Amino acid sequence: MVEYDRNQQSEISGRQPLRICVAGVGGAGSNVLDRITMDRTVEATLVSFQTDVRVLHHSTSPRKIQLGTELMRGVGAGGDPDLGREAAMFSKEEIRNAVDGHDMVFISVGLGGGTGSGAAPVVAEIAKSTGALVLVFAAVPFGFEGRRRQQQATDALERLQKCADALVLFDNSRMGELVLPKDGIQKAFAQADQLIAQSVRAVTGMIGAPGIVKLGLDDLVSALRTNEGRCLFGFGEAKGQNRGVDALKKALKSPLINQGQLLQNAKNLLVHIVGGESLTLMEVEQVMKQLGRHVPDETQILFGIGVEPKLGESVTVTLVSSLSATEMASRPPVEAEPEPRREAPVRALVSRAPVTQVAPPPPAPEPEEEPQQLFAEPEPAPEPEPRRPSVAMQAAIAAVAPPPPELFAPAPEVAAPAPAPVFEPEPEPVVQVAPPRPRAQIDAAPAPQPAAPPPPTPEPEVFDEPEMFVEEEPEVAAQEPAWEEPEAPDQVVYLASEMETIDAAVEEEYQPIAPAPAPLARDKGFKLSSVLDTLNSEPLTVAKPTPAPVVDEIFIEATESRTPVLKPIAETAAVPLPRPIARQTPVPVENEVMSHSDFASESEDSDLFGSSPPPVMPSAGNVSKKPAPTPAAEQQTFRLGGNEDRGRFKDTEPALVQGEDLDTPTWMRRQRRVAR
């Protein structure tokens, strides 16, 4: 006790400089930490947190903490964030001991995995509770690592935002920009680690090192804060004749700053120039002059110079700024157009500021791309994206800045890990939508019968009561156990949206012949909604009996109506039955088309259809029988998924505008629209 006190005292009085702690959590975090350790340029306590003993042993950091020793027994979390979180909870005290007594805690972490995603928020929370300034440098998984990992990363980010003062994201997908294509993979990863290490080093150096023009913690905070959302970070180091300007160029080139483009909107910018003892005023002047070209007049420049003998001949330039998400989004169209994830590699979400404005822009860029995807392959994924952010936003406890948009882009599966795979096997149209539903429901609410009742339950919620999520969401964010509950609605979102998607797609292509199934299915959903509302608000056990019978009926109906519809089509393919449809279709159309099909039904009949429906190009004999095309084309549409309608353009990429493939003849699309 006495010892402890004395230690504290001496630290406060004796060491003026900031006490900094750099913590690496999980595999990726430790790698960065190793890099920092080996660079030996940061005066800080370095702590590595790991669940896996073997990895921990490899780490070069001076202090290593094994998380959840008893729980995990030295084995990794295996990609399960829950496990990682548990482990961290078990080792709470150790973590606290490690991070306690520092002014600043940097946490470097690779999100998406088990330990990183699970434990980092816990570490951040503990660090925050010790009163330190918490900065998180997080690497977001590659796009190819899959949705699930992206989702885990997103979830972890949400948690991190609550306890971190600033969050700097590095998107692994941008790693390619750091190295030449032919460079080895090790180099790529090393470079990425180095980038993060540099960032840590630059910030610590800026604040910790003595300077001629000193920048303090207050400057850093003011550069990062100002109720703005995202952090821009550039770091450059250069030697040689033009070292100052070169270093600045490098800093501007940093993928974290998007080639200097984003600086145009920055309100305040922190510039820190550090050089060896040979640093000249001239060089500083040059750098600032050069920088002035990239920064608007109004920007408040927080400027600092430091001399660090360790740097020798080289000069480093550090740029730190922050930008609200709206500003980032309002950049010229070019920025929005490239894949959203590419547009800004780094965001720092400053949680202290009451940021609520951040969310609105994210959904905007997304939908632009969506329609294409939707039709290319009707996956459940894309639709929920826009919805999700908004939900998150409403739920957001005011202080929390909502997550950056592109995190959602790759990881739209909001549903918790377990049920996720259920959805993958069903990219097929309507008919297949039914089966998976029951399963989804089972996961969420164990009570009801497995077969029929569950499916509709979630669906109507989506249509009628989106607000319900909003109410539930805060729970989700707040406490872990709540997770189980809300999963249901989330999944439901998929189903429903998927239904819509498919409906749309189906209507588009299949409608002319079999208009029945799609609207039918949707109607059911609406009817059920009232029942389901009650179901939702009441305890599950009570509700169970009610929906069961209703749903059963409906389902039978639905399936019944579906099968017969399909059968006749198969038959009619060869018989003049499609004719009536053709005739109905044109009625509202302009006179020309109408007269046309009338003529058709009178003049020539089944002879055209005597054989199975003709391919697009019939023999010359058919030329005179103009009316034939309409029904024939429609049948082909039905069979071949519309590709046949595209005629000679069927091999080219579809030109989709508002969900319509414009390669299909205009008149054909008109007719369908009218028919519908």
Added chain:
Amino acid sequence: MAKSTIYAGLEIGTHKICVVVGEAKRDGAIKILGVGQAPSRGVRKGEIVDFDKVQTCLNDALVRAEDRSDVMIRNVFLGVSGAHIESLNNRGCFRLPEDQNEVTEDDVEEAKEIARNVAIPQQNVFLHSITRQYIVDGMEAVRQPIGREARTLEADYHIIHGVRGRIQNAIRCVREIPLEVEDVVFNPIAAAQVVLNREAKHQGSLMLDFGAGTVDYVLYEDGMVTASGCVPFGGDHISQDIAQAFQIPHGRAERVKVDEGSTLYHHISPSEMIRMEDENGLFMGEIERGFMNEVMYLRTHEILTLVRDRVEEHLGKLAAGVYLTGGVSLMKGIDAVAKEVFGLKVTRAGSAPVSGVTATFENPQYSAPIGLIRYAQILDSEKPFLSPLARLGRRMADLLT
């Protein structure tokens, strides 16, 4: 320039491949020496889908052009198009150093550099960066800022970019002939050089190159390129609609469209038929004229609407109206449709100011390839006086405004 120069322009279109050989005289006039043309195969929507077929056709066209012009063609200016090509306007702002009041060349270069440094999708390359104007201390439409007193200088650029791979493929296809590609030019930019005169550019005009595969457009405002782009629909789609409506082969549909087609259908009685004959002149069948025209109208209207949607915000400022060029602009009734869609004066135009066998070359089908010659000429005209790379921007500015 001391002597006249011979240029070749190559356009690989969806309907035809066209090589134009032209001579740029020292007084700036252009004389067309020869045109080689071959029907195009393996091109869809302005983009090459089948290398081999395109190369065969291209060889054909090349041989004809060499024959007629009596020139060995080694280098060509290649016109490209395709839905992937996009454009945007960007400004680069440069503040002059404190101790300096007068704009110097270096400052201009700096501003240009900043303006040209826009983020485009990673897989894209810059096709053109065209200076629109300079803005000196907020004063717009300055053409020549050097020597002016100013605090800030802005360069306003129109930037056209496209997917690297697709442009490269077009270049590669031509190189394998073998031909050297001197420059790659976005078709409408070239076509506008001969279709629009200075006045039209200054009054504000929209030029549509309505080709078989694409509609390329470029919009001028106050003499500056304001918008350009490409809609991947064209005459092919019209023919295809006819083919599918009457279940006839595409080739025949194309022929009927050209011979008989029109987009006016209101006054045609439903009983009016078009007789179709096979190669031997034997009767094959008839199709209803009114219906065919309506099919054509619907598609034409839709395509033009797509263009309008892209340029909607600028439409109010086009005093010179819409200029239609390209093969489809020969279609009957298209001017009425364009007028209906854009609500502006519509002019059908081919390339105007060239000498040679003019009767042939005023045909709007040749606007783009002839424009390439003009483009090449303007591009080259200032070469001797300027260092090649550094002044490209200004050259383009003069050329295009």
